[in-house]
Amino acid sequence: MFVHVVTLLCVLGAQAVELHRVGHTTSTVARPAPVVQCVCSSIPNQTLCSWAEPPQATPLHYIATYSERQRQAETRPCVLIPPGDPHSQLNVTLPPSARELWHCHLPEMKLLTDYIMNVTAVYPGGSSSHLSTFMMEDIVKPDAPESMQVSCLNPGTVLVQWEPPSTWAHRDIFPLKYELLYQWRSRGQIRSNHLKSFPDSRTSLKGFARGRTYQLQVCAKDALGLGHCSDWSAPVNITLPL
Structure with missing residues (x-):
């Protein structure tokens, strides 16, 4: 048994942002990473990052955090919304097509600010992470009239x-x-x-x-x-x- 780590880096200016990390303790079992997409349906407090359950394996749980790119040490937990949750406590309304996904609610986002999002799927004996960077201006997408x-x-x-x-x-x-x-x-x-x-x-x-x-x-x-x-x-x- 050994630890295997794969890392991809995206260089933005003078700073490298890690986009994908996979770590597991066996060479025979794949650990699929969640595929995450972030959308802001209303400025500033309706930003959701969403992903589907990996089809190959079911994680034990997820860990979702985010931070401002210039303040990466100040990592904040993201509020997880499981599939099928009514979301009433967060005042978040989802269309029927999105209710089978996992969601992570990011409240009170700032304009003109780079963010780093990290969603980690935790498996028995290992984990797999998806990291992405975005600005809220780039993910604003109002819902349909x-x-x-x-x-x-x-x-x-x-x-x-x-x-x-x-x-x-x-x-x-x-x-x-x-x-x-x-x-x-x-x-x-x-x-x-x-x-x-x-x-x-x-x-x-x-x-x-x-x-x-x-x-x-x-x-x-x-x-x-x-x-x-x-x-x-x-x-x-x-x-x-x-």
Whole structure:
């Protein structure tokens, strides 16, 4: 029996950040590391790092910590949320697709700050870790807008309205803007139009053809330009009258 360690380093500026470490006490049993992804759905207190249970083996438990990159000695524990937990005590709401994952809640994150996240899966006789570094500005991703409705105002014009994502808590300080995507079928081909930078949660669109069916979706993005717009609402169809 011996200890085997594999380390990968990512050099950022003059400082190296360790990205992955695997350590185990046998040469025959693999210790899969969790694959971790961090997302901030509302600035500053809705940052979650998430991962699935490794399919090859079930860890005894997880250890999750994080720290500011410039203050690595001040490591803080991350609040673990097991799969299926109601999360009510943390005031965190998860979509159904994410409820089978492990989550780690990072409260009160700071802007313009590098963070290092460490999630370690502990196995009998060994462990495997995933380390990552990120800034909150890079992982901001508002949840999808809600309660989208589409109606016909007059021939060729539709009214689209929706509610901001309920998880985005500080719209007065960090306002949102929206992108619209609508698609239709013409001569057997799917056509689309992607419209960006809507400041309000309703708008009217012109140029829609009579008798044609359109599918519309909306996505939210932080108005300051942080993060990404990638979580689209459920599609809504409308067929314009002839």
